[in-house]
Amino acid sequence: MKLTETTPDTFGIIKNISGDEHFINRITSIGITHGVRFQTIKNDKRMPVLVYLRETLIALNRNDAERIEVTVR
Amino acid sequence: MNRIALLGQPNSGKSTVYNALTGSHQHVGNWPGKTVEKNDGYYTYNGKKYAVTDLPGSYGLTGNSDEEIITADYIRQDNADLVCVLVDASQLERSMFMLAEFAALKKPSVLLLNMMDVAKQQNKQINHKVLEKRLGIPVLPFVAADQKGYDKLKKLFSSELEKPHKLANAPASSENGVMAECDAKYRWISETLKDVTKTSSEKYEISKFDKAALHPVGGKLIAIGVVLLAFLAAMVIMAPFMAVGSMLPGLLNQPIHDLLTGWNVHSWLVSIFSLILPNVLYFSLSMAGFVFGVNIAFGFLEEIGFLARAAYQFDGILSKLGLQGKAICPVLMGFGCTIGGACGTRVMDNWGQRMLAMAVVWAVPCGAIWSVIPVISGMFFSPAETACICLGILLYMAVMMFIVSKIFGKVLAPKETRSGMIMELPPYHKAHWKHIIKEAFLKSWDIFKRALVTVTLVSLLFWVFSFSSNGDITKSLLYRVGTFIEPVTRFFGMGWQTFMGFLSSAFAKEAVLGVLNAAFVGQNSLVDATFNAKTAAADTTMLGSVMAQTISKAEALAFIFACTFNVPCVMALSTTYRESHSLKWTARVAGFYIGGALLLSCVVYHIAVLFM
Numbered sequence: 001m002k003l004t005e006t007t008p009d010t011f012g013i014i015k016n017i018s019g020d021e022h023f024i025n026r027i028t029s030i031g032i033t034h035g036v037r038f039q040t041i042k043n044d045k046r047m048p049v050l051v052y053l054r055e056t057l058i059a060l061n062r063n064d065a066e067r068i069e070v071t072v073r
Numbered sequence: 074m075n076r077i078a079l080l081g082q083p084n085s086g087k088s089t090v091y092n093a094l095t096g097s098h099q100h101v102g103n104w105p106g107k108t109v110e111k112n113d114g115y116y117t118y119n120g121k122k123y124a125v126t127d128l129p130g131s132y133g134l135t136g137n138s139d140e141e142i143i144t145a146d147y148i149r150q151d152n153a154d155l156v157c158v159l160v161d162a163s164q165l166e167r168s169m170f171m172l173a174e175f176a177a178l179k180k181p182s183v184l185l186l187n188m189m190d191v192a193k194q195q196n197k198q199i200n201h202k203v204l205e206k207r208l209g210i211p212v213l214p215f216v217a218a219d220q221k222g223y224d225k226l227k228k229l230f231s232s233e234l235e236k237p238h239k240l241a242n243a244p245a246s247s248e249n250g251v252m253a254e255c256d257a258k259y260r261w262i263s264e265t266l267k268d269v270t271k272t273s274s275e276k277y278e279i280s281k282f283d284k285a286a287l288h289p290v291g292g293k294l295i296a297i298g299v300v301l302l303a304f305l306a307a308m309v310i311m312a313p314f315m316a317v318g319s320m321l322p323g324l325l326n327q328p329i330h331d332l333l334t335g336w337n338v339h340s341w342l343v344s345i346f347s348l349i350l351p352n353v354l355y356f357s358l359s360m361a362g363f364v365f366g367v368n369i370a371f372g373f374l375e376e377i378g379f380l381a382r383a384a385y386q387f388d389g390i391l392s393k394l395g396l397q398g399k400a401i402c403p404v405l406m407g408f409g410c411t412i413g414g415a416c417g418t419r420v421m422d423n424w425g426q427r428m429l430a431m432a433v434v435w436a437v438p439c440g441a442i443w444s445v446i447p448v449i450s451g452m453f454f455s456p457a458e459t460a461c462i463c464l465g466i467l468l469y470m471a472v473m474m475f476i477v478s479k480i481f482g483k484v485l486a487p488k489e490t491r492s493g494m495i496m497e498l499p500p501y502h503k504a505h506w507k508h509i510i511k512e513a514f515l516k517s518w519d520i521f522k523r524a525l526v527t528v529t530l531v532s533l534l535f536w537v538f539s540f541s542s543n544g545d546i547t548k549s550l551l552y553r554v555g556t557f558i559e560p561v562t563r564f565f566g567m568g569w570q571t572f573m574g575f576l577s578s579a580f581a582k583e584a585v586l587g588v589l590n591a592a593f594v595g596q597n598s599l600v601d602a603t604f605n606a607k608t609a610a611a612d613t614t615m616l617g618s619v620m621a622q623t624i625s626k627a628e629a630l631a632f633i634f635a636c637t638f639n640v641p642c643v644m645a646l647s648t649t650y651r652e653s654h655s656l657k658w659t660a661r662v663a664g665f666y667i668g669g670a671l672l673l674s675c676v677v678y679h680i681a682v683l684f685m
Binding site: 021028029033039054 | 174251
């Protein structure tokens with residue numbers, strides 16, 4: 001499923017990230033890579049998605065979060 | 074020469090370290106052929122001089138942004154003898170990414186574990202000795218905002234420059250694309266950090282305050298409330314500057330006048346020194362005061378981690394302008410002072426977004442406008458109508474921001490480079506006041522110095538235009554030009570007097586009342602009026618009744634809007650040029666604003682005439 005479809009307090013693992021090289025560079029340099037464990041903190045309509053991973057609380061705008069595939073545990 | 078370069082991700086505290094090391098020994102320039110700012114400075118330690126370069130902030134080194142290309146080339150070409158890599162100790166794993174990128178370059182380096190205080194607060198323990206052994210370079214636990222650690226840091230730098238160390242190993246390189254490269258880098262990081270730090274795998278608990286601050290509706294209200302409080306605080310801080318500054322013209326004018334007249338100096342020069350210089354001092358001091366107050370208030374909000382929450386809240390609205398959440402800080406600062414707002418755009422990700430943010434910030438009416446406009450409006454309209462006008466200004470501000478972003482956004486932030494907000498929300502932590510005050514002081518001192526020069530030059534120019542030998546305004550160049558072009562300015566809804574006021578609003582909004590007074594009442598010479606803005610404008614009731622008799626309500630309304638949405642003051646222009654490093658773009662946006670203000674005035678006048 002997409003990261004934007006997760007509900008608060010779900011735990012999961014990042015499965016796939018699609019986008020151009022520019023996007024991949026940006027998203028990986030902040031710590032979002034394959035296989036990383038994450039926790040969705042907040043996911044409100046028309047607001048950036050908040051995830052917690054690698055000890056960091058990260059706000060991701062919705063368009064970008066759409067491109068991130070995750071598996072939920 | 075010993076050359077040290079500072080490398081780190083945004084929020085790693087890099088510029089704090091840079092400022093603390095170099096103090097006032099800084100030079101700001103451009104990277105050759107690029108609009109990216111180059112910060113060079115130096116310090117002396119044990120009688121030796123050390124050059125420090127603050128490399129542009131970026132999250133990595135392999136991306137294709139200007140910042141990353143510059144940084145990677147700079148290091149590769151041996152421009153630094155030692156690279157100091159900064160990481161955030163409270164988010165070690167993530168911020169080590171920069172080190173992983175840097176490792177491939179194989180250059181002498183040290184690692185600074187910054188924000189150890191935050192890490193400690195979160196009960197994170199880091200065994201830096203193990204890390205040091207594994208990396209093969211010195212690792213120093215550090216708190217950048219605390220002055221105490223710097224002696225140790227300088228000592229480390231000088232010993233490393235004599236006997237440098239290089240990283241013992243680097244992430245394996247991969248041929249399978251960017252993603253695989255990155256995966257390899259993070260693998261290297263987790264191997265390196267094994268047993269160095271315990272990665273907490275427990276659940277993240279959102280704090281009570283964040284629950285409110287991150288609420289889609291309540292959070293926005295909180296953010297607006299906090300920002301209003303910040304402005305209140307900023308005003309309290311800047312009040313003494315204003316008070317002292319406003320006394321200067323009154324205090325200095327007569328003594329200087331008497332002294333110079335006593336020396337038989339020509340009356341022109343007497344006028345320059347006794348009128349212009351004290352007022353230049355006053356303007357410069359109040360601008361510095363503005364910048365100081367706004368920077369302390371917003372520096373505080375930034376440091377405790379609140380601004381990141383505000384950015385999260387307003388990302389949706391700002392993305393409609395081609396910007397992203399991070400632009401909320403400069404936009405809000407713009408309500409206090411456009412200069413502060415322009416400086417505040419440094420948080421933006423790339424040059425195009427920065428320039429666009431500055432162009433948008435210009436549309437935000439600054440504190441000086443809010444102090445002048447209600448006074449003028451009150452001369453013609455009832456308090457209720459004045460409130461409506463202020464509301465109208467706010468509404469048009471939103472329209473103007475939208476227009477600016479549409480017109481300039483296409484070129485400055487083309488769709489393919491538009492990157493949505495990807496940012497970390499740092500944990501809340503205590504503010505380091507000493508650091509905030511020092512940074513605000515450096516910024517306002519810089520503005521003060523530049524304002525002295527800029528305002529003096531523009532004042533002299535204005536003085537030449539408004540000078541008349543006997544104080545009669547009709548003898549001045551400005552009057553002659555003003556009345557000559559009046560048929561044209563009439564079309565835009567302004568007579569020569571109001572047009573003069575409009576022109577002066579591009580100089581400084583504070584000067585508008587003084588100029589209007591000279592143009593309408595004509596008791597004081599224009600020179601006196603402009604440069605004694607405060608004293609000459611004290612009698613606003615007199616000005617009000619004369620103005621109300623001379624010009625129509627429609628013209629007044631047109632003038633109010635024209636002034637508000639004219640280019641900001643000269644200092645804001647000069648700051649925008651300095652921050653953007655692009656004369657072309659500063660001039661382009663300025664031209665757009667002047668044209669836009671005239672057009673707005675024209676439309677407002679011709680519509681208002683129908684109703685008033």
